[in-house]
Amino acid sequence: MFSIFGAIVGYSIYRFPGAIAGYFLGSFIDQYNSKKRNIGGQKDIFRDLFDQQRGKTVNPADFEINLLSLASFVIKADGKVSQSELDFVRRYFVQAYGKERANATFKIFNDVIKKSDISAKGIASVIRSKTRYESRLQILHFLFSIANADGTVTTSEVDMISQIAGFLSIQSADFHSIKAMFFKNPDRAYKILEIDKTATVAEIKKAYRTMVKKYHPDKLVDMDEVYKKGAEQKFREVQESYESLQKERGF
Numbered sequence: 189m190f191s192i193f194g195a196i197v198g199y200s201i202y203r204f205p206g207a208i209a210g211y212f213l214g215s216f217i218d219q220y221n222s223k224k225r226n227i228g229g230q231k232d233i234f235r236d237l238f239d240q241q242r243g244k245t246v247n248p249a250d251f252e253i254n255l256l257s258l259a260s261f262v263i264k265a266d267g268k269v270s271q272s273e274l275d276f277v278r279r280y281f282v283q284a285y286g287k288e289r290a291n292a293t294f295k296i297f298n299d300v301i302k303k304s305d306i307s308a309k310g311i312a313s314v315i316r317s318k319t320r321y322e323s324r325l326q327i328l329h330f331l332f333s334i335a336n337a338d339g340t341v342t343t344s345e346v347d348m349i350s351q352i353a354g355f356l357s358i359q360s361a362d363f364h365s366i367k368a369m370f371f372k373n374p375d376r377a378y379k380i381l382e383i384d385k386t387a388t389v390a391e392i393k394k395a396y397r398t399m400v401k402k403y404h405p406d407k408l409v410d411m412d413e414v415y416k417k418g419a420e421q422k423f424r425e426v427q428e429s430y431e432s433l434q435k436e437r438g439f
Contacts, residue, residue, distance in 0.1 A: 276337035312355030377429035
């Protein structure tokens, strides 16, 4: 992939500014080549993730770089760079994209971690414009998973993820639902189902049906296995929350 290759070459010559210039030059070549190729029936793992806008070719590398950049904000949020969080992100990328491609992308990740002049709002805005809402919910879950990799989700990490969620136009109820999956609070089941503790049994059942539709893995059927596993995890959390309320309320 010329975009990744260009970023690596540019980084080796002019560090981060060179990586950015090389990346965009490589992206131009990738897009030109993609117009000449006949893709056939093979689905790209990002075919469902990115909106295929008329007349535009979407480059999966765009998403990888931007996702790593968002991850860097969460990793740095508590004022330290946790090795367990870095390892989590690396494992995630290896599982999603393969070792060779993940390693190529990570060659510039250390410099991204050190940068202070990149904009979370700008990066999130790009992702928001090219992804479906269900995919953005999965990104939010991924960011919380990074924060939780060292065993504790700190207040500063929650605040950073909350800012990113706002930039991604994630609804407040969905943010708090996903957040609740990473905290063991007494009202956890209610928060995951996005209802109040005063909800009636009928309201609980209705909320459960709504959440099942929202988080059902079938919505991400065309995405890669890592994303589907994340969706399945959220789906299990919804089911377990509903079952706990069934026991609590006796219905």
